[in-house]
Structures are given as structure tokens and as C-alpha cells.
Amino acid sequence: MTLPADQPDVVIVGGGLAGLAAAAALGAAGFRVDLHERRPFLGGRASSWELPPAVSNGQMDGDLKVAATSIDNCQHVLLGCCTNLLDLYERLGVRHLISFHDAVPFVTPDGRVSTMQERGGPAPLHLLASLARFHPLSWRDRLAVMAGLAAVGFEPAMLGRLRLDSETMLAWLQRHLQTPRAIDYFWRPVLTSALNEDPERVSAWHGLQVFWLGFLANRAGHRVGLPAVPLGELYGAQIPGLRVHLRSAVRELRHEAGRVAGARLDDGRMAPARWLIVALPFEETARLLPGDYSAFSHSPIIGIHLWFDRPLFEAPFAALLGRTVQWAFRKLGDPGYVQCVVSAARELLPMPPDRIVETAVRELREFFPNTWAQLLRSSVIKEVRATYSAAAGMEARRPSPATPFANCFQAGDWTATGWPPTMEGAVRSGYAAAERLTQAAGHPQRFLLPELPAEGLSRWFPTARVY
Ligand SMILES: Cc1cc2nc3c(=O)[nH]c(=O)nc-3n(C[C@H](O)[C@H](O)[C@H](O)COP(=O)(O)OP(=O)(O)OC[C@H]3O[C@@H](n4cnc5c(N)ncnc54)[C@H](O)[C@@H]3O)c2cc1C
Structure with missing residues (x-):
């Protein structure tokens, strides 16, 4: 034609x-x-909205100033192992607008913080020192996690993709003798936010992939990338x-x-x-x-946008353990603006927005107890069809x-x-x-880039030949 x-x-x-x-x-x-x-x-689901003049809690007063003119549909996070996304940003000339953070703070409701960050040593040992000091876990839990992470280095090669995909990640964790506390305070928070699905449902194939690429294969894999501008400005x-x-x-x-x-x-x-x-x-x-x-179904994500009269915490973001809200992000250029994310948010979906805000604010005050910050305004975005559910099978x-x-x-x-x-x-x-x-069309071209290469000792793990 x-x-x-x-x-x-x-x-x-x-x-x-x-x-x-x-x-x-x-x-x-x-x-x-x-x-x-x-x-x-x-930008589709990874885009921004114009900020509405009035907001969901109905307390908007006309004089209130916020620095942002648009808000992201939801905070979007990438990891250092997202090689093709970074390649697209390069093609679009916006790679420099992504800032990477090596330190990932995990906070418990008593306000204590453990930071997961590279502290020397070759992969896969670069996060070991952080894990050894990870306060939410006892020594027994930490040893279970270390043994579980070591198993990630072998299991995909032994069982193969479809066999692992037929198992849920929770079943895999239990098969590898993970303690309930290790599951709830280490594996679950990482899995739920990375895969937008609960360990009870999500495929072990993808679960192990997150920990291999994000924690073990390469020292750059776990770095958290955040856009410095609203998502819509990237396109x-x-x-x-x-x-x-x-x-x-x-x-x-x-x-x-x-x-x-x-x-x-x-x-x-x-x-x-x-x-x-x-x-x-x-x-x-x-x-x-x-x-x-x-076979396809959806898994929801809820984004809770909160504007306080002053900063609530100092770090650019934090993983929040053991409560409803899973992550909190501070937005550049607007000191009191905090964005909270709840992935795989099925239980929260029926709750009215004002109760979701109430829950989020109450929990934030637990995590960051030394704050006098007052809530000025809020907005809740329920994405019922956020992603397909990456369930087993x-x-x-x-x-x-x-x-x-x-x-x-x-x-x-x-x-x-x-x-x-x-x-x-x-x-x-x-x-x-x-x-x-x-x-x-008869002119074959390659566009896909490979994963970050396994480096250091990780090169010798069988999983390096799988993902
Ligand atoms: C709340 C939320 C938080 C998320 N957080 C993260 C995160 O932190 N990190 C991460 O990596 N991923 C995250 N994701 C997932 C990520 O956004 C998606 O996986 C990705 O953006 C999907 O891109 P896509 O192009 O496949 O689909 P989409 O983004 O859905 O793009 C499809 C496009 O097609 C358009 N369209 C639909 N029908 C038609 C039609 N008939 N004609 C023309 N156009 C049409 C739509 O308007 C849309 O723009 C999140 C998703 C959501 C919803």
C-alpha cells in the first residue's frame, strides 16, 4: 500500500x-x-493534573498559596535498574531531571529510622551492613532475611520461570522460613510498593526479580529515582x-x-x-x-496529597512500616506538601476521602512525632485500575x-x-x-536495552543468567 x-x-x-x-x-x-x-x-497513568482551585476536604480558603500548579496523578518512583525507562528519558532529553537517592529511610511508628544504603563491599554485599542494623527486625529476623536473599541468588535458575510464577511470593517466603516479622517489616513493604500487589497474591517470579535487580545484582539497582518536575513536564x-x-x-x-x-x-x-x-x-x-x-484483573493505588503549613520531615521520602500509608514523599519547591502512597489499596478503596485523609494524618503524626505541622488542604486520588494484578500464574x-x-x-x-x-x-x-x-518492515532494529549487569560476587550466582 x-x-x-x-x-x-x-x-x-x-x-x-x-x-x-x-x-x-x-x-x-x-x-x-x-x-x-x-x-x-x-503520559497516560504517569502524568500530572492541573491543581484544582478547591480541594476535597472543603476547607480551601481563597488566600491559601501553594507553590505547585499541577500535581502528579500519583508519585512515580523508578529504580536504578530501570535501564529502558532511563533510555527513554535520554531520548526525550529529560534524563537530567531525574534525581537519584542512594539512602532509603525506613521509619517505624515510634519514629525510629533505619536507612538502607550502600555501605561498601561488592554486590551483593553492598547493603549487608544496612540490613545488619535494620532496627525493625530482631537478629533472628535479620538472619532469616539474609538467608532468604541468598536463596534469591539460586532459586529462579533452579525452578524456572513458569514454576516460580505459579507460586505466590508469600508461599515462597514461608517455604524459605521467613519469620512473620521479617515478612511484614521487610519483604512486604518492598514487594507491595514495587509490584502494586500483596505477597499473598503476587507471583514469586516477579517477587524474586525485585530483590535480585533491586538489592543484589548491581550496586546501582536500589537507588530511588524521583522526577524533579511534575511528570507531565517530562513529555x-x-x-x-x-x-x-x-x-x-x-x-x-x-x-x-x-x-x-x-x-x-x-x-x-x-x-x-x-x-x-x-x-x-x-x-x-x-x-x-x-x-x-x-485472566486479567486490576490492582488499585491511592495517592493522598497533603499540604501542611510547614515541613513534616527532612528526608525527600520515607518508607513507613506497619501502618496503612506505605510511603511519604516531600515535593520539591513546596516545603509543606507531602504525598502519601498506598499500593494494592483494596481495603482502603471503599473509605470516603475525608476518612482516608484523617487516617494518613494520624499515622504521619505517629511516624514524625516532633512536628507541629497543621494540615491546610488535601486531595485523594483513587486509581482503581492503577495496574493489572501481577498475580501468580x-x-x-x-x-x-x-x-x-x-x-x-x-x-x-x-x-x-x-x-x-x-x-x-x-x-x-x-x-x-x-x-x-x-x-x-524488513529493516530489523534493536531498541531494548539489557538489565544492569550483575557485578562483583553477584556475577557468580545462577540467577545472574535468568533475569
Ligand atoms: C497511581 C499510580 C501509581 C503508580 N506508581 C508507579 C511507580 O511509582 N513506578 C512505576 O514504575 N510505575 C508506577 N505506576 C504504573 C505506571 O504508571 C504504568 O505501568 C505505566 O504508566 C503504564 O503505561 P502504558 O503506556 O502501558 O499505559 P497508560 O499509561 O495507561 O497509557 C495508555 C494511554 O492510552 C490512552 N488511551 C486510552 N484509550 C484510548 C483510545 N481509544 N484512543 C487513544 N488513546 C487512548 C490513555 O489516555 C493513556 O494515555 C503507577 C500507576 C498508577 C496508576
Whole structure:
């Protein structure tokens, strides 16, 4: 099919990280790309909102000033091991806007703090000294954790991906004799926030992946990356060959003889396409492409935005142990602004926003007892469909970029990337779909980057050959 010169080679549906990654890779490879995004901004779930003039607790007074003009849908965190996401930020020219933190404070409700940070030694021993002083755990719990982490270095190689994926992480932890306290004060907080799922449900394959890539393989893996600007400001770059169409929803795909001819837009117009990438969440993909999506379900995240009259704590962020709120982040440029995150928040979902705020504020006062800070305003964002649930047994159900149509590929954090549903997973899916497209077009290209390499003693662990 020959298309007129003003028409693109590739139509991408969806301007989240998966669609943006495919667009950036294909644009740089010389393709003319048209990206259609339903909303008036890019970034999908990893984006920002304009700050509303009034807020949920109804106590807004017109004179109140906050420094921020927009807020993130929810605080988004990346780790040093997110190689492809960092590559996308490089392509978009915003890599310098991500600040990395080596020290990760864990706080208990009595206000005591243990910091997980590199304290010398080769991987995987670089966090050992922090773990040895980790105050929420007794010596018995710490030894159990160390033995469990050592097992992570062997287990995936022994059991293989599908066998490990059929087990929940909780079952794996119990099989490796982890104490209840070690589970609740070490494994659970890391797993729930990294995978947006409870250890009771989440696949052991992904659970072990988090600890291998984040704690063991490489000394840079655990570093926490935070954008220094609202998420929406990361996606403003001019990408060569790319035209972005905002407020442009795709209603259906037109196909004939096993190929997609084009995308029908909500306004009725047809966007003809030689190649097409559908980069949507699974429930939206189901509207456009045939397939079996019945195994997929969602896991929610709640973001609680709180503005106090003064800073509540000094660190840029903290993991909060043993209560409802799991993480608290301070936002740059707005000293009293704290953003709290609750992942896998099924139990909290039915609670009204004012009670969620009440709970968060009460808990923050436990964690940071020496504060006189007063709450000025608040906003609660419940993302019911935050990510698909990376439950045990799902790996075999995640589809490849191929679709029933020879010229159409799919992407999204739920497709078979090998990664859990994260920004890194979404970018990988976009690069993978773009690679498949270049193969089908007869000019195969590589866009996906490998994991951070295992280094130091970690190179000798069998798991180094698995993830
Ligand atoms: C509250 C919350 C907190 C999170 N925290 C983290 C975190 O800390 N770290 C992390 O790595 N990940 C986090 N995630 C997960 C991460 O945001 C997602 O995995 C990732 O952004 C998914 O990208 P995507 O491109 O696959 O999908 P999406 O971001 O959903 O992109 C799909 C896009 O398609 C558009 N669209 C839908 N239908 C149509 C249509 N018919 N036509 C055109 N466009 C359409 C949508 O508007 C959207 O922009 C979080 C997610 C949420 C919701």
C-alpha cells in the first residue's frame, strides 16, 4: 500500500509511556509516526493534573498559596535498574531531571529510622551492613532475611520461570522460613510498593526479580529515582518524525484480509495506516483487538496529597512500616506538601476521602512525632485500575506484541515484557513492539536495552543468567 506523502508510516494508539517509547524509537529510526492520544496530555497513568482551585476536604480558603500548579496523578518512583525507562528519558532529553537517592529511610511508628544504603563491599554485599542494623527486625529476623536473599541468588535458575510464577511470593517466603516479622517489616513493604500487589497474591517470579535487580545484582539497582518536575513536564520534547494528536480517541480498527487498514477516530475520521501499534491498557485493548483478556484483573493505588503549613520531615521520602500509608514523599519547591502512597489499596478503596485523609494524618503524626505541622488542604486520588494484578500464574497469559493482524502490534505494561506493570515495563513493551514492526518492515532494529549487569560476587550466582 502506498500512502500519500503527508500520511504517516505508523499510527500509534495511546500516548502513555508504551506509546511514547514506540514513537521515540521509530521516529529516531526514520519512520513517520502519528500518535493518537484520547486525553489532552501525554503520559497516560504517569502524568500530572492541573491543581484544582478547591480541594476535597472543603476547607480551601481563597488566600491559601501553594507553590505547585499541577500535581502528579500519583508519585512515580523508578529504580536504578530501570535501564529502558532511563533510555527513554535520554531520548526525550529529560534524563537530567531525574534525581537519584542512594539512602532509603525506613521509619517505624515510634519514629525510629533505619536507612538502607550502600555501605561498601561488592554486590551483593553492598547493603549487608544496612540490613545488619535494620532496627525493625530482631537478629533472628535479620538472619532469616539474609538467608532468604541468598536463596534469591539460586532459586529462579533452579525452578524456572513458569514454576516460580505459579507460586505466590508469600508461599515462597514461608517455604524459605521467613519469620512473620521479617515478612511484614521487610519483604512486604518492598514487594507491595514495587509490584502494586500483596505477597499473598503476587507471583514469586516477579517477587524474586525485585530483590535480585533491586538489592543484589548491581550496586546501582536500589537507588530511588524521583522526577524533579511534575511528570507531565517530562513529555514535551520534539521527537523527530512524530506528530502528536491530543484529544484524539480511536474508536475502532478497520481491517481487511488479515491487515489493519486504519483507525477510526471518535470524530468519525479515518486515520489510514501502513503499520499500527495499539499501546493501551488491557481493558482498552479489548475494545479494539480480538483476544482473550479474561485472566486479567486490576490492582488499585491511592495517592493522598497533603499540604501542611510547614515541613513534616527532612528526608525527600520515607518508607513507613506497619501502618496503612506505605510511603511519604516531600515535593520539591513546596516545603509543606507531602504525598502519601498506598499500593494494592483494596481495603482502603471503599473509605470516603475525608476518612482516608484523617487516617494518613494520624499515622504521619505517629511516624514524625516532633512536628507541629497543621494540615491546610488535601486531595485523594483513587486509581482503581492503577495496574493489572501481577498475580501468580499470569506470566503465561501475557501476550507478545503480535496480534491477529500482520501489520499491527500491541504494547502496554500488561504485555509480555518479563517485567511487572511499571513504567519500565511499559517502555519495554513499546520498544518490543517497535522492534517487531521494524522486523516485519524488513529493516530489523534493536531498541531494548539489557538489565544492569550483575557485578562483583553477584556475577557468580545462577540467577545472574535468568533475569
Ligand atoms: C497511581 C499510580 C501509581 C503508580 N506508581 C508507579 C511507580 O511509582 N513506578 C512505576 O514504575 N510505575 C508506577 N505506576 C504504573 C505506571 O504508571 C504504568 O505501568 C505505566 O504508566 C503504564 O503505561 P502504558 O503506556 O502501558 O499505559 P497508560 O499509561 O495507561 O497509557 C495508555 C494511554 O492510552 C490512552 N488511551 C486510552 N484509550 C484510548 C483510545 N481509544 N484512543 C487513544 N488513546 C487512548 C490513555 O489516555 C493513556 O494515555 C503507577 C500507576 C498508577 C496508576
